[in-house]
Amino acid sequence: MKYHHDMTRTGRQETALDRILELVVVLDEDLTRTLEQRGLTTSRAHLLWELQRSGPSTQRAIATAMRVSTRNITGLVDGLVATGFVTRESHPTDRRATLVTFTHHGAATAQRLLDEQQEFSHLLFGGMPDKQLDCFVTGLDQVLGVLRSAVAQAAGAKNGGPSDAR
Amino acid sequence: MKYHHDMTRTGRQETALDRILELVVVLDEDLTRTLEQRGLTTSRAHLLWELQRSGPSTQRAIATAMRVSTRNITGLVDGLVATGFVTRESHPTDRRATLVTFTHHGAATAQRLLDEQQEFSHLLFGGMPDKQLDCFVTGLDQVLGVLRSAVAQAAGAKNGGPSDAR
DNA sequence: TATTGTTATACTCTATAACTATA
DNA sequence: TATAGTTATAGAGTATAACAATA
Numbered sequence: 001m002k003y004h005h006d007m008t009r010t011g012r013q014e015t016a017l018d019r020i021l022e023l024v025v026v027l028d029e030d031l032t033r034t035l036e037q038r039g040l041t042t043s044r045a046h047l048l049w050e051l052q053r054s055g056p057s058t059q060r061a062i063a064t065a066m067r068v069s070t071r072n073i074t075g076l077v078d079g080l081v082a083t084g085f086v087t088r089e090s091h092p093t094d095r096r097a098t099l100v101t102f103t104h105h106g107a108a109t110a111q112r113l114l115d116e117q118q119e120f121s122h123l124l125f126g127g128m129p130d131k132q133l134d135c136f137v138t139g140l141d142q143v144l145g146v147l148r149s150a151v152a153q154a155a156g157a158k159n160g161g162p163s164d165a166r
Numbered sequence: 167m168k169y170h171h172d173m174t175r176t177g178r179q180e181t182a183l184d185r186i187l188e189l190v191v192v193l194d195e196d197l198t199r200t201l202e203q204r205g206l207t208t209s210r211a212h213l214l215w216e217l218q219r220s221g222p223s224t225q226r227a228i229a230t231a232m233r234v235s236t237r238n239i240t241g242l243v244d245g246l247v248a249t250g251f252v253t254r255e256s257h258p259t260d261r262r263a264t265l266v267t268f269t270h271h272g273a274a275t276a277q278r279l280l281d282e283q284q285e286f287s288h289l290l291f292g293g294m295p296d297k298q299l300d301c302f303v304t305g306l307d308q309v310l311g312v313l314r315s316a317v318a319q320a321a322g323a324k325n326g327g328p329s330d331a332r
Numbered sequence: 333t334a335t336t337g338t339t340a341t342a343c344t345c346t347a348t349a350a351c352t353a354t355a
Numbered sequence: 356t357a358t359a360g361t362t363a364t365a366g367a368g369t370a371t372a373a374c375a376a377t378a
Binding site for chain 2 (some may be wrong): 015022126137138142
């Protein structure tokens, strides 16, 4: 279905949502495929991303940042250790804890993912006129604002994430 | 980080991608939560969605439409049967096949999800001026165009989905 | 011989709960 | 007593491969 200017307002709003949902699907496919080529999953890449933000971290800290259970982090780190992206180093002062630390390969991969994200933004928006880009980001911000408040409201009634994560 | 008009072009492009990625995350959270309230997961809802498009279908047909393995469909249908959304009916002419069919509850739920999607589009875009909405959808279409061709190109080199799905 | 859907097996992500080793 | 991370157990989604029933 194409987008026509003579659609009803309601129809145009539905079209907008359809496009967003399709964008989510295609974007997820692209991300999954790209990561798979590097031997990563989205969850493991998320962990690498947090690790680059924070430097060597305990699994507890990573669990809190990612808002998942510590058990989950054990599994993700197991996978990342097995595939050579990180190591478990002993914590200098707390012998219960481990410091998840990049290997050379892990650090290089994390940096490359960041670089590729920048390239990707060029691919997506390089051909878009300034005013169009402006307007697009404004629209995104508005939608995000509505969504965030809706999620926050709904989340207020329930608990946010696993009982374990913080 | 706020969006400033005096950013570099590259910076503004990166901001746009950041917003999109955040949108994906928040949207996924919202969707997952909404479906969970109805006793559904995203995969099972996807199956219901296909079923509403096509009417009672064989598992093979659903697997093809969803581009997943038939084994996967077996599991999803098992779950939907156990939770009362669909039944397995015997195929009138092919005794190997089953026809996955809505229960009353399943059909009502699928319809409600569609209605709620329309309401959701009102929530997201109801407050957006016509011109802004226009511009936003145009931007989405451009991004989708680039993405689709990138994915198609990458998919051309590999296989698209499980060997089983079609 | 080809196809439908199952069972067998395996991997990933996710959670809670019990437990070990340390603070 | 509290905390870090593990093992135990469970459920969901995904895949391939072997197999039974039927075309």
